[in-house]
Amino acid sequence: MNVLVVGRGGREHSMVQKLAESKTVNEIYVAPGNAGMDEATRVPIDESEIERLIDFAKEKQIDMTIVGPENPLMLGISNRFREENLPIFAPTKEAALIEGSKDFAKAFMTRQGIPTASYQTFTDVEEAKYYVRTKGAPIVIKADGLAAGKGVVVAETERDALQAIDEMLVSKCYADAGTTIVIEEFLEGREFSLMAFVHGSNVYPMIPARDHKRAFDNDEGPNTGGMGAYAPVPDISEDIITNTTKEVLQKAADGLVSEGRSFTGILYAGLMMTTSGPKVIEFNARFGDPETQVILPLLNKDFLQVIVDVCHGKDPELQWEDKKCLGVVVAAQGYPATYEKNIPIPNLDCEETFAAYAGVDQIDNRLVSNGGRVMLVGAKATTYHQAFDAVYNQLNNIGDSSKLFYRSDIGKNCKEDALV
The missing domain is CATH 3.30.470.20 (ATP-grasp fold, B domain)
Incomplete structure (x- = not known):
């Protein structure tokens, strides 16, 4: 089968890597992909260019298209592919609204009896602030629409919550995604x-x-x-x-x-x-x-x-390796706010680890950063402890990385192994 993966990040690279192991795959295409995806043929079509993706799928006789990111879902990529009788593994824009609108999702959960935090939805600044003053902090402020995973503020204080309301509803820090906000109960656990x-x-x-x-x-x-x-x-x-x-x-x-x-x-x-x-x-x-x-x-x-x-409505009978997998994201200094690009990416040479590339480009045959999250370095092992050591041994040996950063405590508190 010929497969098309839509997207360009670390998630899509992981999908491409797994597809490359498949005995049923003939050719893997990724649109637009990134320079680290050696396992696939990159196609210079943006995720939002749905008509061009349809033309490409027809030209290359794509047997299955798999969509990674959320934006093309809300643009109706699945609807259009289905209209053209092109196989696609992705929800319609109507179904994807469960992610595309926090307000819809919360109301849907209430209707369906799905356990979630109590909430209220607001478009008016003063009404939102009054609600926060009534409920107190900590409290959670969310932009209603898609904000690349960044439209959530867990406000530890009332002041932080009021500031988040101003940033979303007044300053429009998330543009149209934040013209409606959801304020919800802070959950502990x-x-x-x-x-x-x-x-x-x-x-x-x-x-x-x-x-x-x-x-x-x-x-x-x-x-x-x-x-x-x-x-x-x-x-x-x-x-x-x-x-x-x-x-x-x-x-x-x-x-x-x-x-x-x-x-x-x-x-x-x-x-x-x-x-x-x-x-x-x-x-x-x-x-x-x-x-x-x-x-x-x-x-x-x-x-x-x-x-x-x-x-096809058939049970895939999922099976999983009896191992642990741990991954640490390497990001550009300044992320998730302003960050530098074109930072040289260190070479990874450890057989015990793998890399899923995200925000990378290529200049003079060298990988460089072009996004906030640059790559994920991961490892599979029998225990969390072994996976943790393999990943951090690799990260500690990538040389000068003053323009990059990563957390040093991913998986550190797993109960199965005392990693502290």
Whole structure:
């Protein structure tokens, strides 16, 4: 089969790497991809150029298109491909609204009885501020629309919350994505991510992962798109996974079908394990980043065959390696705010680790940065301890990286191994 992956980041590179292992794949194309994706043929078409992607899929007789990022989903890439009878593994824009609008997602969860934090939606500045003063802090302020994983402020103080409201509704720091905001209850507990392959009411959960959103060690600093992750998660038991699948993922899939928004693709639940059980922080309508980079390496099945089976209503019988996978994001100094580009990327030469490239370009046959999150360095091992050591030994030996940074504590608190 000829496969087209739409996207350019670390998540898409991980998908390409897994597809390259598939015995059923003939040719892998990635649009637009990045300079680190040696396993695929790069196509100079932007993710948002849907008509050009359709023309390319017809020209190259693409048997399956897999969409990575969220923006083309909301632009209706799946709708248009289906209109042209082109196979695609991605939800329609109607189904993807579960990610595209926080307000829709919260109201949907309320209708479907899916556990989540209490909330209110606002477009008026003074009404939003009054609500914050009534509820107090900590409290969470979210831009309603897509903001590249950065439209969430966990306000520790009332002052921080009021400032976030001004930045979103007055200063328009997220443009149209923040013209409506959702203010919700702060949930306490440990976060985890649970993704599933979904087709209609068929839900096939993956292993859980834990992402680290804050920029700096000890979960300090601003929220980012993700600074590292590990899978599976030792404190998330099989019983929790079974319950979360039933009460969250299955209810969401069934609810979308019942509301005329049947979902095909990857449904992602970002969850908080509270004292009263798991509650949904957010839904995504695609693979998470960086969780994908530590989950797909552990998949012990042909990735493309899994997708084909799911699309045909067949149980893919997911199997996972009995190993641990840990990955650390290397970012440009200044991320998630202003950062420098064209930083030379250090060479990685350790056989125990792998790299999933994200924000990279090529100048004079040398990889350089062109994004905030540059790459993820990961490792698979028998224990978390071994994976942790392999990744950080590699990172500690990449030479002068004064213009790059990474967290030093990803996976450090896994209960299974004393990594401190």
